[in-house]
Amino acid sequence: MALLFNEEQQYLKDTAKDFVQKNAPINHFRELRDSKDETGYSKELWKQMAELGWAGVLISEEYGGSDFGMVGMGGILEETGRCLVPSPLFSTALLGASLIELGGKADQKKDLLTKIAKGELTTAFALEEGSRHTPYRISTTAEKKGKNFVLNGKKTFVLDGHSADLIVLAARTSGGIEDQSGISLFLIDPNSTGLQRKRTHMVDSRNASEIHLKDVEVPETKLLGELDAGFSIIEEVLERGQIGISAEMLGNTLEAFDITLEYLKERKQFGAVIGSFQALQHRAAVMFAEIELTKSSVMGALNAVDENSNDRSRFASLAKFKAGETLHLVSSEAVQMHGGVGVTDEFDIGFFLKRSRVAEQIFGSSDYHLDRYATLSEY
Amino acid sequence: MSDIQTFREETQGWLKKNCPPEMRKPGDVCWGGRNPSFSHPDQEIWLEKMGEKGWTCPMWPREYGGGGLSHEENKILQEEMFAIGARPALASFGIWMLGPALLEFASHEQKLEHIPNIVKGKIWxxxxxxxxxxxxxxxxxxxxxxxxxxxxxxxxxxxxxxxxxxxxxxxxxxxxxxxxxxxxxxxxxxxxxxxxxxxxxxxxxxxxxxxxxxxxxxxxxxxxxxxxxxxxKGWTIAKRLLQHERSMISGMGLATGAGSGPKKTSGMAELGKKYAGTDEKNRLADSQLRAKIAKHDLNSRAFGLTLQRMAEDAKTGGPSATASMGKYYGSEQNKLRYEIMLQAMGTQALGWEGEPFTPEELAITREWLRSKANSIEGGTSEINLNVISKRVLNLPN
Structure with a gap:
């Protein structure tokens, strides 16, 4: 298994680094937060990102994408993670493109993937219904009525749900509340009658919403994939999502660690820079070790998708477990090592702590993936 | 046929002819020396054959008796030995620590005098x-x-x-x-x-x-x-040799079975099931133990990938960073592994000798105690954290 970026992938990542540092440093995020921007991300920036080809990284050339694969996507996410850039990259270019690629019929793919690759369509994936990741406990219902389905229920923690042009929603078309079979995916126009989206203001100032459905009618042609058989699509998309968000979290971690190291070399107390104190040095060294392990786990997992490894599921849990544990550790230590200024709003370091806890919840916490890994390993 | 394919076939043929049957079973590895002791006559034959071929030190130069193999060829040799269950012909600090330092720092005459004897296991x-x-x-x-x-x-x-x-x-x-x-x-x-x-x-x-x-x-x-x-000027050599020692100890942190092999369950999980039982879903019945094992397995896997990645990437902070990080993490993981095994086995892991403890159980107990030295020998965990903070993170004195 390859564990390093190849030349092309490295080039893509370096380009992303340059672009992000220049056009969307952490201050970009701070300004969006302070201005209570309604979209929550800059449409202008997303247009530029799409022009660089990022919207189509996972989309085949046939539909105008660049087909760079998950390793390519991971490199970009790591760089946007460094600067906490809010954008539709994750919800649209990773989740949306994957859902449609894996579930879509030829005409759906042609129409939607082409638009996504051009940056003309944003999507949101409406799956969760509670406050903890329980992907197959779905009680939102879709009942057949003539040539339509009628949807009722509520979705929570829908990333980019308040702003997306298209919602991909998982609803129960048969079976009991926890059954894996009987789940179907629908492509829903957010302006449908009976659909209400409520933006949720989260601690990380990023973009999520609730979606309420009351007798929302969706034409049967808007089914994505086969009826009752959404599970396998969801499972694969979730794994890609877990791996992708882990790459973004690695970027968060690296930046928080770099900022902290710099502070340790600058801040003086007792007549010495605090980075000369062994109590802090050892904790920094332990973080370094954990970060190295996280890099390898994320890289292994990104490659597991591209190489179509039969161990992809365990790799996804490995990446999300490790990314969650390490970002949690580093973001907490970063605040502590900054001392008083670490808990001020003026310093950026608190952003990483807040983002950490939200990102940890996306598609399963470290504890969730610990349990999942053990189950997949047959114990 | 590619050169590499030819090499694989030749290696298979050579091993088939020269690896004695007893050496294709698990067991102890001899340490050589002027007055070597062999637990089985096949051990002596195996050491002689491998020593002559230079395959006790596959990648060392032929000039000094080594195998002269490339990275890729060595990988094939290891794979083929693994495939027939061949155990190593020789265990030696000469191979793991001294030899690499001699190759880097000794004179030609000194290499001629000492390296062939390391390869053939003539000196302990x-x-x-x-x-x-x-x-x-x-x-x-x-x-x-x-x-x-x-x-x-x-x-x-x-x-x-x-x-x-x-x-x-x-x-x-x-x-x-x-x-x-x-x-x-x-x-x-x-x-x-x-x-x-x-x-x-x-x-x-x-x-x-x-x-x-x-x-x-x-x-x-x-x-x-x-x-x-x-x-x-011996300190330079001393430090380099310590890196070899640390890398050698790092490998212990890779608990067997936690990798991506065909067998999914790790050795620890098997042990846990044996002593703590399973629930109706065939999960380990003790949920705390299950979580500890899973965490250890995940970290072992991440650590294994990291050693692999660092070997592939010369840029990852240089050998000192790799060796210190690996030594620190590997030895802590190994200690933790034995602690978890003790927890799984309960009082059966706490026998000193005799009944009602099996030899395997007694061995685990002794290995648990032995593992306590892992984070002390070859540079303590604290010393390795110092190396990381100073050499890699550039934190000041």
Whole structure:
């Protein structure tokens, strides 16, 4: 298994680094937060990102994408993670493109993937219904009525749900509340009658919403994939999502660690820079070790998708477990090592702590993936 | 057919012809030496064949008796040996630690004298680094070597010399210059153990075993030709050798079965199921234990990937970073592994000898105690964290 970026992938990542540092440093995020921007991300920036080809990284050339694969996507996410850039990259270019690629019929793919690759369509994936990741406990219902389905229920923690042009929603078309079979995916126009989206203001100032459905009618042609058989699509998309968000979290971690190291070399107390104190040095060294392990786990997992490894599921849990544990550790230590200024709003370091806890919840916490890994390993 | 495919077929053929049946089963590995002891006649045959071929040290230059294999060829050799269950022909600090340092720092004549003997297992080497007053502060060592004609006269004491009671030769850090500045007066000297001035006393450890000794030098001698590198510049060699030692110890953190092999369940999970039982879904019944094992398996896997990645990437902070990170993490993981096994087995892991404990259980108990030294030997975890913070993170003194 390859564990390093190849030349092309490295080039893509370096380009992303340059672009992000220049056009969307952490201050970009701070300004969006302070201005209570309604979209929550800059449409202008997303247009530029799409022009660089990022919207189509996972989309085949046939539909105008660049087909760079998950390793390519991971490199970009790591760089946007460094600067906490809010954008539709994750919800649209990773989740949306994957859902449609894996579930879509030829005409759906042609129409939607082409638009996504051009940056003309944003999507949101409406799956969760509670406050903890329980992907197959779905009680939102879709009942057949003539040539339509009628949807009722509520979705929570829908990333980019308040702003997306298209919602991909998982609803129960048969079976009991926890059954894996009987789940179907629908492509829903957010302006449908009976659909209400409520933006949720989260601690990380990023973009999520609730979606309420009351007798929302969706034409049967808007089914994505086969009826009752959404599970396998969801499972694969979730794994890609877990791996992708882990790459973004690695970027968060690296930046928080770099900022902290710099502070340790600058801040003086007792007549010495605090980075000369062994109590802090050892904790920094332990973080370094954990970060190295996280890099390898994320890289292994990104490659597991591209190489179509039969161990992809365990790799996804490995990446999300490790990314969650390490970002949690580093973001907490970063605040502590900054001392008083670490808990001020003026310093950026608190952003990483807040983002950490939200990102940890996306598609399963470290504890969730610990349990999942053990189950997949047959114990 | 590609060269590499030819090499694989030749290797298969050679192993088929030369690896004796007994050596295709798990078992102990011999340590060679002037008076080697073999637990089975096949062990001697296997060592001789592998030594002649240079495959005890597959990637060392042919000129000095090594196998001269490329990275890729070596990988094939290891795969083919694994495929027939062949155990290593030789265990040796000469292979793992001294040899690589000699290849880098010794003169051509010194290499010709010592390396072929390492490859063939003719000399059992031990390491003379630590002293009673110089543990983590290794560079403060005070064992003295004084010039006397063509020889050095050595006086002092070493401690934690592994298997010194069996070893033929010792590679030793000695003070040839002033005590201060401490790093600048150290030399790297090879000393024969078979002489009246060398006395060895095994140290009994908490495990009940004595893998380490105290070694006393009283007017012991070594020819000047046994000094490796420049006089008083031995610290550079010492540090490099420590990297080899640390990398060697790192590998222990990779718990067997936690990788991506065909068998999904790790050895620890099997053990947990055996002692703690399973629930109706065939999960480990003790949920706390299950979580600890899963966390350890995940970290072992991440650690294995990291060693692999660092081997592929020369840019990851250099060998010192890799070695220190690996040594720190690997030894802590290994200690934790035994603690989890103890927790899984309950009182069956706490027997000292006799009934009702099986030999496997007693071995785990002793290995648990042995593992406590992992994060001390070859540089403590704390020393390795120091190396990371200073050399990799550039945190100031």
């Amino acid at each position: 080497w031990c390491q003379g680094y630590s002293e009673p007053g110089s543990g983590s502060d290794l560079a403060s060592l005070s064992t003295k070597a004084v010039e006397d004609g063509d020889n050095y006269i050595i006086n002092g004491q070493k401690i934690w010399t592994s298997n010194a009671n069996y070893a033929d030769m010792i590679f030793c850090l000695v003070r040839t210059g002033p005590q201060e500045p401490k790093h600048n007066g150290i030399s790297f000297l090879l000393i024969d153990m078979d002489q009246p001035g060398v006395e060895v006393k095994p140290i009994k450890l908490i495990s009940g075993k004595s893998p380490f000794c105290e070694t006393f030098f009283t007017d012991a001698t070594a020819p000047k030709s046994n000094l490796i590198g420049e006089i008083n």
